[in-house]
Amino acid sequence: MEKLLIVDDDKGIQKQLKWSLSDYEAVLAGDRESAIAAVRRHEPKVVTLDLGLPPDPANASEGLAALEEILRIAPHTKVIVITGNDDRENALKAISLGAYDFYQKPIEPDVINVIVARAFSVASIEEENRLMRAVGGNDIGIIGNSSSIDRLRTMIKRIAPTQITALLLGESGTGKEVTANAIHLASDRKKKPFIAINCASIPETLLESELFGFEKGAFTGAVRTTKGKIECAEGGTLFLDEIGDMPFNLQAKLLRFLQEKKIERLGGRQEIDVDVRVVCATNQNLEEMVAAKEFREDLFYRVSEITLNIPPLRDREEDPIILAKFFLQRYAQEYKSNVKAFAEDALSAIKHHKWPGNIRELQNKVKSSVIMATGTQVTAMDLGFFDHEGKELQLDLNLRKVREQAECLTIQKAYALTEGNMSKCAELLGVTRPTLYSLIEKYSLNIAND
Template identity: 85%
Template sequence: MEKLLIVDDDKGIQKQLKWSLSDYDVVLAGDRETALAAVRRHEPKVITLDLGLPPDEANASEGLAALQEILTIAPHTKVIVITGNDDRTNALAAISAGAYDFYQKPIETDVINVIVARAFSVAAIEEENRKMRAVAGSDIGIIGNSESIERLRMMVKRIAPTGITALLLGESGTGKEVTANAVHLASDRKKKPFIAINCASIPETLLESELFGFEKGAFTGAHRTTKGKIECAEGGTLFLDEIGDMPYSLQAKLLRFLQEKSIERLGGRQEILVDVRVVCATNQNLEQMVADKTFREDLFYRVSEITLNIPPLRDRDEDVIILSQYFLQHYAIEYKRNVKSFSEDALSAIKSHKWPGNIRELQNKVKSSVIMTTGTQVTAIDLGFLEHQDKSFELSLNLRVVREQAESIAIQKAYALSEGNMSKAADLLGVTRPTLYSLIEKYELKINA
């Protein structure tokens, strides 16, 4: 059972809360000193705290002091402040000081149970996220603990403090921008801007002005002087994605900027000094492009002072589940869904899939599955891997088995598409609501109907 600390000097309230919250292993404390000792000894994830503690029962000073000390000792603890009906001001002060939530007396069993259960749930998710970040090394955004990712993370941390220009090589969707941002976050430039620009997504006629900016009157429509991306990244990092798609005519101007650390805006005559770290990326073979005279050789050597190869997801077997769990928790919080984990068939599907779209494909799959799932577990069907459904369904010649499983799948899909609206789900399935409820009961589907 989860440890729950109740801090209240009123013995009657202590007994009422202990009875109301009987699903937890309750520890009691009547004053600040006892409460702090209990926090150190039992390390409860959730605490209910009455602000009117002795020796200042009539005011909130002792309770607020206890709150501050509790969060100093255990900053991740969820503290639920319990106050009187006319004490909203102090409750809000407690929230500002770091309390998770507040509840006003009189105590109602159902309400306090919901608040406490939610606090434990949030605490568990946050703890899992912290563990994942510690294991996966996501402090700079690079998630995973495979050998290739450990090597990449080590290289990022080594080059980050320097001003060296890095070239990131990898397939589309492997996380080149994430890696570039990791270089930025691990450097002393992290408090300055990180500016990314995709050289392939901007028309050739606009790319130069996007990078270097322009003076008023430089061309038709230039009604005011505008800074380019390079100037906007002053003091920080400029990420040039898909640099292999940069027009040949613009490559010389980029080379001059990298060498001289100065630019001229379009239509300008003044040299502008800039302090910008440059990281480039491409999924093309720049050496072959140099041989084909489509990429400048001098620029190639300038942007590839050091080269980092980002491995595709198919070569990171042990990272796929870590990334999946990371995305699951992230989107469960973002979309407020009560999704906790992957089912066995989902994990099997994730492990066996080759992920041609790399991390981007995985991220999109998990995001849609969190939205579509009707339970607390994401299944292979939610992920879109129908081939990983129950093998007995694939191989069975028993029409009853085939019909039952097909109906179960259809009901779950309709429920997800209708976002839990049973009337809409019944309409999608072409049945009445009573019929739908009967089928849910018959197949023992885990739907919150």
């Protein structure tokens, strides 16, 4: 139930408004001080405000002051000013100060309900638009509106127009490639290629040819001349992920490329000029690797002309909720699911989980939850938080309902463990595939059959 703050020093009017607006959870305040305290504590989307407040109930000064203070601390709040029949001038002044609407006494339940409902609707639409703007990340793909992400976006905008080589540091799953791509999108190179290569995922014997390319006949199997990733990124951006895993003997060749902007293909004799912006990333401590002679010191200083630290998800305030809603919309559309939102227990679980796997972990949980959800709302259980508050799950005392709940939970767990393979899921549960399909249909489980 949405919270509605009613500010009026007349107890009778308070009761009348509370009764007339019974579809909302009413919070009452009789003066400016208590109204401001209620705004801070309850964060209502809509406020009805009588302009005649103590200590000056005969005039509108205190009410207008309350309006200004409410909008200062909660600028998105919709304030509906309530005035007397002969106070149109102050009502219009309140509108000029930022009030959403005004209503003249006497109170008519049908009319005030329409005004308040419309205010809540507008507040919800604006909130969704703000969320989408936060999700959009100012068109560079950085999702979130926490202070740490705002700082990261500011850094990206500052370095993007330059040719400086950036080093991105952060835990696994924090979005280093997304950040590198954001630098690319914010630069004048955005219409050219963005090429990413993971130095840890390519065998040492192949990494050099992947980066620098090779001439025909350079080695057995080199049947034609092939450009490397560096040449493919001409005019654009090259992202070297996990640069701490680059073989030591290849680091010197990379250093020369960064300094001279020239390369030689494997087996070639001709220097090739390249115009490429380089962004590197690692979750290792390169300074320690330099001290241990595992990473070249000169290369370290060359790739870390500027360093950007990407915060872990647990330090990003309300961003887990924003990211979760973004992923929910994406996967609900992708899997043609009727899931629309998160239940309260799911939001609580998302907010309090520490997310050791960061955004990658969150993304995977939301993706599987869209498949697991049986209704229009994703629950904590759908997300895989079977006991997110450290308390026993509360089961119905009706044995039939307990059995059904247990069967649903067990099927969902087995489905997740077998990564959606129905044959393995049935085998794990000790039933036949037809029996499993029958149970899925019986409980209306939102599971995609293979």
